[in-house]
Amino acid sequence: MSPLPFNLTQEELRAGAVGAALVIVAALLPVFDQAYYLALGVNIMLYAALCTAWTLFSGPTHYISLASAAFFGLGTYSVGLGIDHLPFPLLVLIGAGCGAVLAGIVGVATLRLSGVYFVIFTLGLAELVRQLVSWGQSKITTRMGLYVFTDFTEKHIFWMLLALTVLVFITGWLINRSRLGFAMQVIGNDETVARHVGIDTARAKIILFMISGAFIGIAGAICAPRYAYIQPNSAFNPTISFLVVIMALLGGTKRLWGPLVGVIPFTILMDFVTAKFPNHTSIVMGIAFLAIVYFIPNGVTGLIEQARTKLRSRMGAPAVKPGEVQP
Amino acid sequence: MQILVTGILLSGTYALIALGLTLQYGVARIMNIANGETLVAGCFIAFWLYVSFTINPILGLFVIAPLAFVLNWLIYEVALRPLVRRAKNRGQLEVDSILATFGLMFLLQGLMLLAFGGEYVNYQFLAERFMLFGSAYGLNRVVAFCAAVVIAGALYFFLYHTRQGTAVRAVAADPASANLVAIDVAKTSAMAFALGGALTACGGALLSTFYTFNAAMGIAFTMKALIIVIMGGVGDVRGAVLAALMLGVAETAVASLIDPGLTIAATYALFILVLLVRPQGLFGRRTT
Numbered sequence: 001m002s003p004l005p006f007n008l009t010q011e012e013l014r015a016g017a018v019g020a021a022l023v024i025v026a027a028l029l030p031v032f033d034q035a036y037y038l039a040l041g042v043n044i045m046l047y048a049a050l051c052t053a054w055t056l057f058s059g060p061t062h063y064i065s066l067a068s069a070a071f072f073g074l075g076t077y078s079v080g081l082g083i084d085h086l087p088f089p090l091l092v093l094i095g096a097g098c099g100a101v102l103a104g105i106v107g108v109a110t111l112r113l114s115g116v117y118f119v120i121f122t123l124g125l126a127e128l129v130r131q132l133v134s135w136g137q138s139k140i141t142t143r144m145g146l147y148v149f150t151d152f153t154e155k156h157i158f159w160m161l162l163a164l165t166v167l168v169f170i171t172g173w174l175i176n177r178s179r180l181g182f183a184m185q186v187i188g189n190d191e192t193v194a195r196h197v198g199i200d201t202a203r204a205k206i207i208l209f210m211i212s213g214a215f216i217g218i219a220g221a222i223c224a225p226r227y228a229y230i231q232p233n234s235a236f237n238p239t240i241s242f243l244v245v246i247m248a249l250l251g252g253t254k255r256l257w258g259p260l261v262g263v264i265p266f267t268i269l270m271d272f273v274t275a276k277f278p279n280h281t282s283i284v285m286g287i288a289f290l291a292i293v294y295f296i297p298n299g300v301t302g303l304i305e306q307a308r309t310k311l312r313s314r315m316g317a318p319a320v321k322p323g324e325v326q327p
Numbered sequence: 328m329q330i331l332v333t334g335i336l337l338s339g340t341y342a343l344i345a346l347g348l349t350l351q352y353g354v355a356r357i358m359n360i361a362n363g364e365t366l367v368a369g370c371f372i373a374f375w376l377y378v379s380f381t382i383n384p385i386l387g388l389f390v391i392a393p394l395a396f397v398l399n400w401l402i403y404e405v406a407l408r409p410l411v412r413r414a415k416n417r418g419q420l421e422v423d424s425i426l427a428t429f430g431l432m433f434l435l436q437g438l439m440l441l442a443f444g445g446e447y448v449n450y451q452f453l454a455e456r457f458m459l460f461g462s463a464y465g466l467n468r469v470v471a472f473c474a475a476v477v478i479a480g481a482l483y484f485f486l487y488h489t490r491q492g493t494a495v496r497a498v499a500a501d502p503a504s505a506n507l508v509a510i511d512v513a514k515t516s517a518m519a520f521a522l523g524g525a526l527t528a529c530g531g532a533l534l535s536t537f538y539t540f541n542a543a544m545g546i547a548f549t550m551k552a553l554i555i556v557i558m559g560g561v562g563d564v565r566g567a568v569l570a571a572l573m574l575g576v577a578e579t580a581v582a583s584l585i586d587p588g589l590t591i592a593a594t595y596a597l598f599i600l601v602l603l604v605r606p607q608g609l610f611g612r613r614t615t
Contacts, residue, residue: 062422109599113606116358116421120557121598123360124550128595135588238546242429249426282437289430293410293423 019169026162030155038154042226044267045161046219050240051248051259052168053215056175057208059253060184063115066241067106069126071099071213073236075220077133080146080230088150092221099217100210102129107206122241130236137232150225160222168215172256175211180204239285243270246288252299261300329462330580336468338575339475340534344548345555345567346482347527353562354499354519357407358421360428362552363545364435365395365524369531370540371443374450384452384536385474391532392525399524403517406431411516432545439542449539471533478529483564495519499562527552550591554598559609566610573597 029041050068058065075095082091106125110118152160175181183204186194194201224230243266251262266288273284296303344366351359372391376382382390410427414420457466486492497505498515506512534540555574559566574597581593601609 062418064422064425109602113602115418116425117557117602117606119358119425120550120553121602123546123553124591124595127547127550128591131588131591135586135592138588242433245426245429279441280437282433282440284437286430286432286434286437289426289433290406291430293427293430297423 023162023166027159030158034155038158040268040271042154042158042161043271044264045158045165046223047243047247047263047267048260049161049165049168049219050216050244051251051263052165052172052256053212053219054244055248055253055256055259056168056172056215057205057212058248059256059258060188061115061205061208062188063111063118063205064245065122065209065212066119066238066245067103067122067125067213068216068244069236069238069240070102070122070129071216072220072223072240073126073129073133073232074098074102075217075222076224076227076230076235077146077220078217079221079224080148080235083148083150083224092218095217095221096214097217099213099215099220103210103213104206107202107209111205111209112202126236126238126241130232133236134232146230148224148228148230152225154226157222157226161219164215164218164222169256171211171215175208176256180207184208242285246285246292249292249299250288250296252301254298254305255301258299258301328460330583331576332460332462332464333468333583334576334579335572336464336472336575337579338571338573339472339479340530341551341555341575342479342568342571343475343530343533344527345552345559345571346479346564347523347525347530348549348552349556349559349562349564349567350495350519350523350526352556354495355403355407355516355523356411356417356420356502357403357424357520358428359520359523360425360549361431361435361545362428362523362527363547363549364432364439365399365527366531366534366548367439367540367542367545368435369395369528370535370538371439371448371542372528373532373535374448377450377452384532385470388474388478388529388532391528395528396521396525400517400521402431402524403520407520408513408517432549436543436545443542445542447539447541450535452536465537467537471536474533475530478526479568482526486564491518547591551594554594558597558601560607563610569609 026041026045030038050072054065054068057063075092075098078095078098079088079091082094086094102125106118106121110121175184183194183199183201186197186199187201187204191201220235227234247262247266248259249262250266251260252258270281270284273281277284292299298306344362347365348359348362351357351362369391372394373384373387376387376390377384406427407424410423411420414423452467456463457469458464484492486496494505494510494515495518497508497510498512498519502512502516505515551574555567555570558570558573559568574594577593577597578590581589
């Protein structure tokens with residue numbers, strides 16, 4: 001850790017410039033391809049947004065949240081239910097609100113207690129919300145699904161997800177510079193210490209979880225037009241939660257950009273596996289979890305950093321090469 | 328009354344599954360998310376033994392329990408022991424073991440999907456009427472409940488009236504102190520983990536006699552078992568049995584009075600109540 005955390009403008013500027021360049025390159029993708037690569041790009045962007053939002057909370061706290069599918073589904077449903085009555089941007093905000101409220105409820109119920117309760121609670125959360133939504137739907141309306149017809153095409157969804165990812169990054173950067181971010185750093189290092197220096201640990205964690213949940217809700221809302229026909233089973237698909245955990249941990253959660261390193265290769269891998277070996281997806285996910293736990297517990301970025309410190313200590317002097325800093 | 332009896336009959340099996348998990352988590356300190364997959368494996372082996380060799384599922388328990396014991400012992404020694412050694416504190420072991428058993432869960436689930444396919448399976452065993460308090464119940468449910476009571480009773484006897492069982496309880500209370508009184512903590516943990524797996528597999532075999540199962544349902548049962556374990560207090564046998572009873576009855580009541588699609592909601596309602604009122608478990612003492 002640097003002794004002067006606010007005196008990093010040089011490095012931060014460079015990181016910002018690299019980030020902006022990458023965003024521009026990414027934004028040009030729909031110009032070159034409108035079919036397979038764009039669809040793949042949407043998936044990558046979706047998981048980039050989801051995993052980074054997940055890491056906002058789970059990175060510093062080390063709490064494994066499996067609630068992503070629940071927030072995502074709520075966002076999707078906000079759009080599905082309201083698309084005939086309200087403008088789309090407002091529905092996206094409602095999706096964010098639903099995600100935040102659900103995260104708040106989960107947080108209040110579990111985040112005062114130990115992490116295990118939290119994992120267990122979030123494990124079944126998507127299924128719980130799915131049951132409640134299907135039940136509510138069967139009581140109010142007679143049909144199971146919702147139609148979402150918009151003028152949005154794949155490329156609009158791609159750009160919206162890209163914007164969301166940028167927004168998550170900026171939020172994460174702002175949080176890191178704020179009191180909340182500092183509190184989370186202390187909590188992540190030692191929760192007892194945090195409590196003794198007067199940090200309301202439960203409150204800090206709940207706020208952060210709500211922010212994370214809101215972003216995942218937005219992602220769900222943005223993806224609603226992509227499905228066109230929304231059913232509880234597809235909107236609250238628990239696989240989303242697990243994939244988010246795998247990709248984020250594969251990349252590493254210590255840095256804000258860590259999850260990206262996991263998202264890109266793993267989305268491509270899953271795309272290949274679901275297309276070629278649809279019956280083997282569970283096995284691939286199982287192996288991925290095991291590989292992460294046993295071989296890369298700190299993610300790929302953790303490996304890179306380890307190699308860098310080793311290299312640096314061998315060279316004797318701390319030498320930061322220009323191309324090394326990434327957003 | 329009918330709801331109460333149906334719920335209690337169902338809870339016998341739930342209790343076995345949860346007892347298995349409470350041993351694995353309370354003693355071996357492994358939060359085994361793949362517990363539900365052990366259950367499903369128990370279901371399929373019982374089914375296979377019955378259909379291919381016409382072995383009665385109750386007798387099949389004598390094959391399934393030792394098999395599950397050995398397999399879970401191997402899983403513990405090969406996959407989980409390195410994590411126990413690596414972990415610096417309990418929190419890290421919890422995170423690691425949860426992630427590793429997620430991996431096991433998906434791996435086992437995927438292998439079972441390949442082996443048995445994704446269809447729902449059931450078979451006819453003792454599908455006869457059994458009169459109890461003036462209403463009819465499936466004989467298979469009554470038999471499964473009785474078998475569960477016998478197995479749980481045997482576990483209770485083992486834990487509270489044998490030397491080995493006392494060692495298991497000592498490790499559950501405090502591994503460091505158990506080590507001081509010459510208990511082989513590593514061996515006892517492995518044994519408790521394997522025993523937990525055997526209990527869960529027995530629960531699965533009994534469940535398969537009256538329940539329609541498939542290869543992907545493990546996670547739902549893991550969820551129920553986890554909630555029962557938390558409700559009862561981690562490592563607490565009596566608490567787990569009582570919590571299983573409550574969950575079985577609550578689920579049956581919601582399914583028959585409100586909507587069969589809301590069983591998870593019933594489970595969660597109980598879970599939230601416990602978290603808010605007694606997070607230390609039904610019989611647990613509040614830690615200072």
